[in-house]
Amino acid sequence: MAKCRRIRSKRVWLATLILGVISIALVSVPWRQANALASSSRDLAPMPEAQHVSLTGRLVDPTSEPVEGATVILYINGSPVGSGEEGTEIEVESAVDGAFVLDLPQTDLGSVESLTLKISRPHFSSLEWQATEQDLAKINRSESLRLADMTIERRVTPAFWIAALTFVAILTLVALDKLHTTMAALLGVAIILGVSSVGGTVDPDFFVFDFERAIEYVNFDVIFLVMGMMIVIGVIEETGIFQWLAYQAYRLSGGRAWLLVIILMLITAVASALLDNVTTMLLMTPITIQIALAMEVGPLSLLIPEVLASNIGGISTLIGTPTNILIGAYAGLSFNDFLVHLTPGVLLALVVLTGYILLRYRGQFLQRGGKLSETLLERLRESGRITQPDKLRMSGFIFAIMLVLFVLGERIHLAPAVTAIIGAVAMLLWVTPDIESMLKVVDWTTLVFFISLFIVVGAIQEVGVISMIATTIGDLVGDNLTVAILVVVWSSALLSGVIANIPFTAAMLPVIGYLSATIPGASNDVLYYSLSVGSAMGGNGTLIGASANLVTAGIADRAGYRITYASFFKIGFPAMILTVGAGCLWLLLRF
C-alpha cells in the first residue's frame, strides 16, 4: 500500500514537473517574443545611420569582354584611402563580370578635392581615372557615383609571345606528326605554367597566369561528357552492331556496288552522329574491306566515301564530333539546337557527296564482281555477326533512354554531361558491372589532352592573343553577317585541313563569341554553327584533317591498301569544297 502511495506520489511529482515546465515554456515564449520584439525595436530605433557612398564601375577589354581580376585602387586627395577606416576598401578586384564597387570612407565626405582610380592588371596597360568637378560635388553631397564602362587596352608582353608561340608550336608538332597530340598539349602546359611561375617572379611581364586561374579555364562539362560517352561507346562497340550493319548493307545491295556505297555512307553518317566518327570508322573499316574484296571492288572506293560521310554525319548532333562538344559547352547549345539547325544542312551535304562519289567511282561501281567461295562467304558472315546479343539489347535500351534525355535535357534542366554520366553509370552497373572495364574503356590520354588544351587556349586568351584575332576578324567582316558566316565557315574548313581541328575550334570559340556579340543579327548563334560546319567538314579536305581519316588509312594499310596524302586529297578536297558549299548554303538560307 505504502509502496503504491509512493509510486502515486512520484507520478504526481512527475506530472507537476512536466506541467510546470510546459507552463514556464508557454509563459516564457510570449515573453521572449515580446522581449525580442522590444530588442529589435530598440535596434531599429533611430541611430546614426551609416551612409554608404560608393563608386561603381565596370572594366572591359577592347572586344567588350569583361575584365576580371583587375586591381582597382582608390586615391582621395592624392593619397590611398583606407588608413584604418573600418569597413572601407582601399583596393578591390574586378569581378567575373568586370564590375567593381568601392565604398568611400565617411570621414572624407564633404572635403574631397580630388578623387583618382588607378587600375592595373597583367597583360593590360594601366589606367587612371580622375573625377570631374561634377563628380566631386556629388561625392561631397554624399551621393554615390556610377561610372561608365571603362575599356582597358591590351599590352603585348613577353608572356603574350610565350603563350602564342607555344600554341603555334603545339599545332605544328601535331600537324607534322612529330608528337602525340596529348604529349604536345601537355608540353604546352608545362612551358606556359613553368615560365609563368618562375619567370613571373623575376619579371611580371613573363607572368601568364597561376595554376588556380589555369584550372578555371578547364571546361568540366566537356570532360565529363567525353568521359561518359567513352564508356557508353566502349560498351556498345563490343557488341558487333557496326559489323552486323555493314554485313546487312552488303546483303541488301545484292551485289550492286553503287547501292552498297550509298547504304554504307548512310550507316556511317548516322552512327557518327549518335556515337562518334572515329569509333564508327575503326569498326566499319575492317568489314568494309572484306565486303569490297568479296565484291571485287577496290576497297578504297568504299572506304573513302564512308569516312567522308562519317565526318559530315557527326555534325548533326552535340555528341557527334569533339568539336561540337566544345562548341555546345562554350555557347550553351543543346542537343536539339544542333539537331534542328544543322541536320538539314548535313542531309543536303550528304546528297551532294553521294552524287560526287557515284560520279567519281562510276567505273568501279558498274563492274560486276565474281562469285565468292563458300568458305569466304562464311568468314564474312562470321565477321558480320552480332557477337554479344544480350549486351546489345541492354546497352541499346540504355542508349535509347540517353537519346531521349539528350533531347528532353533542356526542358528538364539536365546537362548533356550529366546525361552521359547517367548513361555510363547505367552501362557499368547493368551491362558491364566491372570497374576494371570502366578503366579499360575510358581513354585517359584523351581526357588529359582536353584538360591540357583548355589550359593552353586559356593562356592565349589570358594574354590577349584571342582578343587580337577577334578584333582583326571583326574589323575585316564589319557588320555584315553574311560575310562573317562565309569567313568563319571557309577559314575553319581550310585551316582544319592542315591543323588539328580540336585545338583550332577551342581557340576560335572566344573569337566567335566576340563576333556573335558585335555583329548585328549574329546573336542567333549562326556563327557557332558555321564553326561546327567548317571545322568538321573541313576535315575531309586532307588525310590529316580528321582522326577518322587517319584511323581508316591505318587499317586500310594493314590490308595492303595504302591511302596516301595525295590520293586522299584528290578525292577528299573536291568533296570538301562541295559539301562545305552545301553546308554554307543551308546556313545562309536558315539564318
Add this chain to the structure above:
Amino acid sequence: MGKILCATRGGEASYRTQDAAIALAQEQDDELLFLYVVDIGFLDKTASAVRPDVVATELENLGQFLLLMAEERAEKHNVRAGHILRHGELRKELKAAAQLPDVTLVVLGRPAGEESAFVPAGLAEFASEIESETGTPVRIV
C-alpha cells in the same frame, strides 16, 4: 617437305608476292604458310578514345579473311597452304615466325610502288637480319 613462310597483307599489291611464293612452293613441292600480323600501332596517331582490344579483334577478323583468300589462291594451283596470325610489330613477328619448326624459307615481296610495307634498301637489310638471327634463308621475290 618444308614450309615456305610468306608474310602477306592481303591487298592487290601482295598478290604478286603470293603468286611468286605459290610458284616456289610448286617448284620445291613445299607447303605454304601465309603470315598476317595484326599491328595496331597506328592507333597512337589519334587523340580519340579507342579500345585497342576491340580494334585488334576486328583486324584479326580481317586478317583471317585475307589469309583465307591467300590460301584459296594457293589451292587453285594445287599447293597446300596454311596460315598463322600473330599480334605485334611486323618485323619482330616475322622473325619469330621464321623460327617455327619446318619453316625452310622466308619469302619477302620486293617493293612494288607505294603499297609495299618495305623500302628497297631496307628490304635487303631486313632479309639478312632474318637470316642471321633465325638461320632461315630468305628469298626476295
